[in-house]
Amino acid sequence: MGGRLDLTTIQIALLCLAAFTGGTIDAIAGGGGLITVPALLAVGLPPHAALGTNKGQSVFGSFAAIVRYTHAGLIDGRISRISVPLGILGSLGGASLALLIRPEVLRPLVLVLLVAAAIVIGSGRVRLTGSTSSPRPHLALWIAGLALVTGAYDGFFGPGTGTFIIAGYVAIAHLALARASAEAKVLNFASNLTALVLFALHGAVFWRIALPMAAAQLAGGYFGAHLTVARGDRVVRVVAIAVVSALLVKIAIDMVRDAGLTS
Secondary structure, three states: OOOOOOOOHHHHHHHHHHHHHHHHHHHHHOOOHHHHHHHHHHOOOOHHHHHHHHHHHHHHHHHHHHHHHHHOOOOOOOOHHHHHHHHHHHHHHHHHHOOOOOHHHHHHHHHHHHHHHHHHHHOOOOOOOOOOOOOOHHHHHHHHHHHHHHHHHHHHOOOOHHHHHHHHHHHHHOOOHHHHHHHHHHHHHHHHHHHHHHHHHOOOOOHHHHHHHHHHHHHHHHHHHHHHHHHOHHHHHHHHHHHHHHHHHHHHHHHHHHHHHHO
16 A cells, blocks of 8 residues: 655655644644645545555654653643553544444534534633542543543544544543643544554555654644643633634535535
């Protein structure tokens, strides 16, 4: 699958710019793939290779964001110990399900979920939990369920995963947006890495393209996390609403286009 594709220096530079921008946005509120996947398609990658190569470069941005968030004390590991294993399991299941069900089936549901996520994130009714103990049993179950479902969604379909996780942490664990964004990157990294392994095993990652973009993603992911640490909830809320709006428009356009092709 991962055939040869020769790109010009300018094309590589533009892809790196897209990776930096996508990494910055993704570290703040998720949705970086809205920039990087279309950019990869624009230079001639087939859809499966665009998705695989996107995973190959985006995990670096997630990792850089995690490093910055950990340094700022926004990730303490209590939630991650629950979310990471379930996110990996969900991603494996979602990627397997994608072989049986067309992702287009999910689009109407995704539109509804995006509106719900926008309401949760935009409401402003968030607070930082003051407990320093491990999550209560019932809360741990909710976090496990969220990780399993969003991990499966990421492996199966993908758009808006990080934003959904942030909204879930706000609604379920009552985390402040900055903390929710930080914790979301850990789960998102786990599900992305799992999907990347599957794509790589099927030869769907163009590493000659992914690696230069990965360097830009590292910088973008760290920069986006730094903005979140410095500006707090406000920057997460603004970027998240923008990401949700862009996703709503994109998915609605895709649905209309597909309806036109089948009519």
